[in-house]
Amino acid sequence: MKKIIWGVWILLTFLLAGYFGYKMFLANNKTEFLIGDATHGHHQIELACETCHTDAFGGGEVLQNACVDCHKDDLNESQDSHPAKKFTDPRNADLLETLDARYCVSCHTEHQKEQTREMGVTLPGDYCYHCHVDIGDERPSHKDLAFDSCATAGCHNYHDNRALYESFLTQHVDKEWLSDNARIKEADFATWLSPTDNKQSAFKEKIQAHPDIASEHFSHAHGKAGISCGACHSQEQEWLDKPGLAQCASCHENESQGFVEGKHGMRQSEKLSKVLSPLTPADAAPGLAFHQSAMNIEQGCNACHSSHSFDTKKAAAESCLVCHADEHSMAFDTSPHGVLWEKELAGDIAPGEGVSCATCHMPRVEVKEGEKVVMRVEHNQNWNLRPNEKMIRPVCMSCHSLAFSIDALADKKLIRNNFNGKPEVHIESMDWAIKRK
Amino acid sequence: MKKITLVTALLLSSILGLTACGSKEETVGIEPKLYTDSLFAVMKADRTNYTKLIIQRLGPNGAGVIKPDEKWQDHDNGALLPAQMFRAGAEAVSEMTDDFTYSLQSIWPINSQNKPKTPMEKEGLQYIADNPGENFYGTEELGGKKYFTGVYADVAVAQACVTCHNEHKDSPRTDFKLGEVMGGVVIRVPL
Numbered sequence: 288m289k290k291i292i293w294g295v296w297i298l299l300t301f302l303l304a305g306y307f308g309y310k311m312f313l314a315n316n317k318t319e320f321l322i323g324d325a326t327h328g329h330h331q332i333e334l335a336c337e338t339c340h341t342d343a344f345g346g347g348e349v350l351q352n353a354c355v356d357c358h359k360d361d362l363n364e365s366q367d368s369h370p371a372k373k374f375t376d377p378r379n380a381d382l383l384e385t386l387d388a389r390y391c392v393s394c395h396t397e398h399q400k401e402q403t404r405e406m407g408v409t410l411p412g413d414y415c416y417h418c419h420v421d422i423g424d425e426r427p428s429h430k431d432l433a434f435d436s437c438a439t440a441g442c443h444n445y446h447d448n449r450a451l452y453e454s455f456l457t458q459h460v461d462k463e464w465l466s467d468n469a470r471i472k473e474a475d476f477a478t479w480l481s482p483t484d485n486k487q488s489a490f491k492e493k494i495q496a497h498p499d500i501a502s503e504h505f506s507h508a509h510g511k512a513g514i515s516c517g518a519c520h521s522q523e524q525e526w527l528d529k530p531g532l533a534q535c536a537s538c539h540e541n542e543s544q545g546f547v548e549g550k551h552g553m554r555q556s557e558k559l560s561k562v563l564s565p566l567t568p569a570d571a572a573p574g575l576a577f578h579q580s581a582m583n584i585e586q587g588c589n590a591c592h593s594s595h596s597f598d599t600k601k602a603a604a605e606s607c608l609v610c611h612a613d614e615h616s617m618a619f620d621t622s623p624h625g626v627l628w629e630k631e632l633a634g635d636i637a638p639g640e641g642v643s644c645a646t647c648h649m650p651r652v653e654v655k656e657g658e659k660v661v662m663r664v665e666h667n668q669n670w671n672l673r674p675n676e677k678m679i680r681p682v683c684m685s686c687h688s689l690a691f692s693i694d695a696l697a698d699k700k701l702i703r704n705n706f707n708g709k710p711e712v713h714i715e716s717m718d719w720a721i722k723r724k
Numbered sequence: 725m726k727k728i729t730l731v732t733a734l735l736l737s738s739i740l741g742l743t744a745c746g747s748k749e750e751t752v753g754i755e756p757k758l759y760t761d762s763l764f765a766v767m768k769a770d771r772t773n774y775t776k777l778i779i780q781r782l783g784p785n786g787a788g789v790i791k792p793d794e795k796w797q798d799h800d801n802g803a804l805l806p807a808q809m810f811r812a813g814a815e816a817v818s819e820m821t822d823d824f825t826y827s828l829q830s831i832w833p834i835n836s837q838n839k840p841k842t843p844m845e846k847e848g849l850q851y852i853a854d855n856p857g858e859n860f861y862g863t864e865e866l867g868g869k870k871y872f873t874g875v876y877a878d879v880a881v882a883q884a885c886v887t888c889h890n891e892h893k894d895s896p897r898t899d900f901k902l903g904e905v906m907g908g909v910v911i912r913v914p915l
Contacts, residue, residue: 366797372815376825377912378841380867418837425836425894454795723893 315561323398326407330572331553337560339397347390354391357558361670365447365677385417386410394445406674411435415443428719441676441697441714450679450689456720462688464709469686470639474599474651476541476663490517490526503595535588543588545649545666551586552666568610581610603643604628614703619644622705642686648672650682675702690717757861760874760911763824764859767810767909768876775806775882785884792884806885810909823913828878830907832897834889838907842866848875849908856905863915871912878907 310319317336325333332338339353351371362370374388387393396402396409403409412435419437423430437443443451493516494501504510509519518538519530527534532555536543546552550571554563565585568577584590591606592598604625608616619625624642631641648668653660671677675696683692694710695701701710754762782790782803789801796802804812810828818825831849833839840846848860852875860875880886880902889906890898900906 370815372818375818375822376814376827377866377869377871377914378827378845378910380869381841383867421836449798452795455798 321398324400325397326395326400326403327572327574328407329397331550331566331570332556332559332563335559335561335563338558341560347392350392351390354395358391361673362446366449367446368448369445382418386414412438414438415445426719428715428722439697439714441693441712442716444674444676447674447677450676450684451693451716453720453723456689456717457724459684459689460717460721462690464688464691466686466688470637471642471646471651471685472653472662473639474662474664476654476656476661490515490520493520493526500595507596507598509595509597532587539588541663542666545664545670546588549667549669551668555587575611576613577610578612584610600632600643603645603649607644607648615705616644618703618705618707622707624706647678647682650678652681693717756872756913756915757874759824759913760861760872761859763826763911764874764876764909767813767826767911770813771806771810771878772881774809775885779803779806780882780884783884805888824911826909826911828907829910830878832889832895832906834892834894840910844873845875845910848873848910851875852877852908853905870915872915873913874911876909876911877905878909880904880906 307319310317315334317334320336321333324330329339338357339350341353342349369388371389371391374383379388383389394410394414395407399409404412408414415437416434423432438445441451449455501516504516517524517526519534520527522534532543532546532552543552547556547558551566553559554566554570556562565587567583567585568575569582571577591602593601593606604619608619620629624646627636628641628643630636631638645664648671650665650671651662652665653662655661665671671681676693678696679689679692683695687695691710693714693716694712695706697714698710698712701708701712778790779792780786782788783792790803791799791801792803792805793799794805794808796804796808807828814826814828827838829838829840829845829849831840831846831853840849842864844862844864848862851860852858856877859877862873864871864873880889880900883902885906886900886902886904889895889900
């Protein structure tokens with residue numbers, strides 16, 4: 288009997304070792320090794336484990352390097368006010384005992400979803416207090432503030448204060464909530480980059496076989512710019528039925544880069560340890576509502592831009608609402624922004640005077656290309672949502688005052704109804720800044 | 725017995741000799757004071773040159789082609805203020821080496837995060853303010869590590885330094901004069 292028990296025990300041990308060994312080293316799906324659900328930011332890529340866990344034998348530095356590898360540019364662009372390098376001086380040793388700000392995971396611990404708050408923060412909301420406990424002595428206005436209220440929307444942000452710092456506030460006082468010239472500039476970057484020498488085969492037989500598609504193509508942006516069918520539908524001169532991200536990226540490099548840096552395309556980023564299948568709404572982090580009919584739509588360029596017509600107007604709002612069904616999205620059509628967008632589509636107002644989903648979430652960004660200043664569309668929809676105050680300078684202030692923008696973005700009810708009304712929340716930071724001016 | 729004693733004595737002397745060699749090798753190298761003095765000389769030269777040759781010459785008091793500003797990133801022609809430039813150097817160094825660290829501090833800081841914190845910083849900053857022309861040296865333990873710490877006077881080398889600090893709304897002191905000690909550079913070397 289003992290022999291049987293031992294035999295079963297050994298067999299089970301080998302089976303389990305074999306199963307987990309296979310899962311660890313050979314299987315694509317390593318769900319069994321997840322120690323907890325990832326944050327909403329990493330949810331989609333949580334099974335590309337080696338993207339963050341690059342070395343089985345490394346310590347905190349390994350994870351830190353992984354964080355920096357993906358988020359460095361964003362932090363630099365944000366003019367990060369608390370970079371790790373500020374805390375390496377030994378004079379901060381006592382502070383680091385409370386909060387080791389040299390490492391991202393001190394505040395953003397992964398796989399701890401039950402204690403993860405906005406911005407992926409896993410610390411209690413009083414993290415500013417430990418270092419800035421005496422702020423009330425310097426600023427009387429801050430004396431009786433709650434110890435966990437510093438990073439409340441509209442006041443401060445740990446990393447990105449570009450729209451919130453004091454002299455910026457005082458430079459933008461006394462402005463009307465809505466500008467007389469509320470309009471956003473037209474994007475011209477993709478046009479500027481369009482190829483002038485179209486050497487790809489035209490595949491004339493395909494045009495003859497699909498006259499309706501060819502007609503659609505030649506009457507829209509690509510066709511009008513002289514782009515042949517083969518420019519997209521080919522790989523090494525061979526016909527390609529379904530062009531993917533790589534074909535789009537060959538001309539639209541920046542747009543594609545933005546796409547894979549955002550939630551829509553991050554599963555296809557080459558920064559991952561393995562490229563995952565395109566995102567479908569079914570893969571998205573719990574909490575966001577989608578239409579049931581859209582749950583299996585794979586996200587790629589064509590999902591929003593629709594192949595052959597590549598209608599940027601459709602991609603700017605209509606395409607978003609094919610999938611997104613949360614309260615904010617569903618309120619768009621009847622919101623002031625949505626009504627303006629309908630008017631722009633109808634030609635009742637000038638281009639740029641309407642406000643689409645993309646106006647805010649895929650904004651037009653002025654960039655310098657050599658000597659030329661061009662306007663490109665940022666395709667990382669998360670670029671200005673971490674936190675939402677990032678939206679103030681490049682988006683909201685195109686039309687609205689800073690004070691209005693700060694209040695509006697701090698009003699969660701107003702965000703839910705898609706800015707249908709005036710803010711009921713008032714952030715006092717600008718009032719205090721004016722008093723000190 | 726004599727042979728055993730002789731051999732033992734020889735072995736012991738060899739071991740002691742080797743040990744002494746080892747300790748001699750450990751102490752070979754630049755003295756911490758000379759090390760921090762030398763570092764400060766470079767820092768002071770760069771800081772003075774940046775203030776006079778860049779900010780003063782090209783800024784509003786000179787050619788007016790650059791705009792020195794705390795939020796320099798918000799201006800196409802923005803330039804770091806001299807104190808920011810100094811701190812940017814300290815932060816860049818911290819990413820390259822942990823063989824030494826340095827910081828710019830003051831007992832009258834515009835940003836309170838730059839006031840002396842450790843007992844040695846407080847003592848050193850006060851000493852250099854009270855004894856112009858002298859440096860302060862000591863050792864201290866921070867976070868379980870021992871450091872040699874040198875504190876050097878940071879003097880107002882240009883009128884712009886004085887004007888900016890005297891007129892800044894967050895400055896706790898408004899009567900600085902050209903050539904006066906405004907703060908100090910704290911250099912630490914782990915021992």
